[in-house]
Amino acid sequence: MLLMLLAFTMGVVAVLNPRKPGKGESIKKRGLDVVFALDVSNSMLAADVVPSRLALGKQFISYYLKASPNDRVALLLFAGRAYLQMPLTSDHAAVNLMLSAASPNSILQQGTDISEALAMSANAFSVSNNQHKAVVLITDGEGHDEEALVKAKKLATQAVLINSVGIGYTQGSTLLGGLPGTFKKDAAGNVIVSKLNDQLLKEIAASTNGTYIHLQKIDEGVRQLQQQMKQIDTKNLIDTNHISYQNYYPWFAAFMLLLLIASLFITGNTKGNTAKMVSA
Numbered sequence: 001m002l003l004m005l006l007a008f009t010m011g012v013v014a015v016l017n018p019r020k021p022g023k024g025e026s027i028k029k030r031g032l033d034v035v036f037a038l039d040v041s042n043s044m045l046a047a048d049v050v051p052s053r054l055a056l057g058k059q060f061i062s063y064y065l066k067a068s069p070n071d072r073v074a075l076l077l078f079a080g081r082a083y084l085q086m087p088l089t090s091d092h093a094a095v096n097l098m099l100s101a102a103s104p105n106s107i108l109q110q111g112t113d114i115s116e117a118l119a120m121s122a123n124a125f126s127v128s129n130n131q132h133k134a135v136v137l138i139t140d141g142e143g144h145d146e147e148a149l150v151k152a153k154k155l156a157t158q159a160v161l162i163n164s165v166g167i168g169y170t171q172g173s174t175l176l177g178g179l180p181g182t183f184k185k186d187a188a189g190n191v192i193v194s195k196l197n198d199q200l201l202k203e204i205a206a207s208t209n210g211t212y213i214h215l216q217k218i219d220e221g222v223r224q225l226q227q228q229m230k231q232i233d234t235k236n237l238i239d240t241n242h243i244s245y246q247n248y249y250p251w252f253a254a255f256m257l258l259l260l261i262a263s264l265f266i267t268g269n270t271k272g273n274t275a276k277m278v279s280a
Contacts, residue, residue, distance in 0.1 A: 018252075020246055033088055034072070048168050049167060060138065080109030114200075118155060148200065163212075172195035
């Protein structure tokens with residue numbers, strides 16, 4: 001029983017995979033922590049911008065990642081609910097991978113809950129981060145979320161800087177239906193026209209001393225955002241992607257196997273001795 005207990009302990013330690021840094025080194029660089037909150041509601045499929053509002057928003061994030069390689073970024077998708085798809089990371093390739101799959105199908109509950117998106121974006125930052133926290137809200141703002149501005153003002157007191165990026169136009173655009181040549185309609189049978197609510201987005205940004213960007217040209221929009229980000233103090237960020245670790249789990253796994261084999265021999269000897277005692 002003692003051997004079995006020791007073997008179990010070694011197995012648990014092996015699963016925990018103790019390790020220490022080996023070859024390579026962590027890279028220290030100065031950058032920002034930025035959370036991108038991307039609207040993936042159905043209204044983002046409106047084609048008043050080419051190829052669509054959602055596609056333009058995704059291109060905007062990818063362009064920013066390329067232009068700001070030292071920043072750590074997180075990706076949050078929202079519609080009627082908000083979900084953190086990628087926590088803060090320096091792995092921009094992984095963020096782009098998650099970004100490429102973003103669509104209205106990513107979230108079943110439709111709508112545009114901006115207030116929840118802002119709250120969850122703020123929670124994505126480290127609790128120990130006392131510096132300004134940069135959130136980039138990318139949406140058409142069509143949800144008429146009454147709590148959004150209230151939430152933004154509350155986050156302003158927590159040093160959260162919200163930069164809003166509006167996509168689309170105030171005159172609005174229809175949404176294509178399921179069949180070619182058809183358009184989506186509401187319950188009353190009226191054709192739905194999705195409009196950019198730029199007034200709400202401007203108020204959200206202004207309440208945190210952020211900036212509002214009406215996204216039309218991606219490179220120009222990224223330059224505007226980077227110019228705004230210069231107001232934030234950068235900090236030392238440690239990139240551990242270049243560290244190779246020396247793993248010790250094989251040693252613990254091997255020790256566990258030896259203990260199990262030893263327990264089998266002891267069990268066999270015990271049975272043999274018992275048989276001799278019975279025959280005697």
